[in-house]
Amino acid sequence: MAERPTTGWREGIEEEQRKLDAGTLDPKCACMAELFPEGLITATDSILDAFEGDLPSLQGSSDERVFAAVQSVVLALNIVNDEHNGGAYETDEREQLCEYIDEALTEHGVDVGALTARHGLGRYQLTDRWRDW
Template identity: 75%
Template sequence: MTDRPTSSWREGIEEERRELAAGTLDPECACMAALFPEALLGATDRVLDAFEGDLHTLQGASDERIFAVVERVVLALNTVNEENGGGAYETDEREQLCDYIDRALTEQGVDVVALTARDGLGRYQLTDKWRDW
C-alpha cells in the first residue's frame, strides 16, 4: 500500500524533535508539531483507514462506485479539516492527500486517467467536485 501523507508528517515531527534535542534547530523555527497536532493526524488516519477498507471492494467496480468511494473520503477529510480550524490541509498537504488517493486507487487497478476522462475531467480533478480543503 502506498505511504500515507500522515506517515511523512509524523516523520517530520520526529525529525524536528531530534534536531531540537541536538540543538541544531532554533526552537523559533520549529513548526511541525503545531502544524500537525495528534488530533489532526489521528482523525486523518481514521479517514484513510476507512478509505483503504473501501479500496478492497473496488475490483471491477463501476465508475459510479469508484467515485462514491472518492467522494466519501474527500467529504470525510473536509470534516477533519473543518474540525481543525478550516486550514489544516495547506497546499502541500492537499497535494499529498490527492496524490495518495490517486496512487491508492491505481494500486487497486483503477485507471484514474480513464476514469476521470470518462467523466469529462482531467486526472488531477478527481477530488475537486467535493474538496473544500
C-alpha cells in the same frame, strides 16, 4: 503501497524533535508539531483507514462506486479540515492527499486517468467536486 501523507507528517515531527533535542534547531523555527497536531494526524489516519478498507472491493467496480468511495474520503477530510478552522490541509498537504488517493486507487486496479476522462475530467480533478480543503 501508496504512502499516507500522515507518515511523512509524523516523520517530520520526529526529525524536528531530534534536531531540537540535539540543539541543532532553534526552537523558534520548530513548527511541525504545531502544523500537524496529534488530533489532526489521528483523525486523518482514521479516514484513510476507512478508505483503504474500501479499496479491495473497488477493482472492477462501476465508476459510480469508485466515485462514491472518493466522495466519502474527501467529505470526511472536509470535516477534519473544518474542525481545524479550515487550515488543516494547506497546499502541500492537499497535493499529498490527492496523490495518495490517486495512487491507492491505482494500486487496487482503478485506472484513474480513464475514469476521470470518461467523465470529462482531468486526472487531477478526481477530488475537486467535493473537496473544500
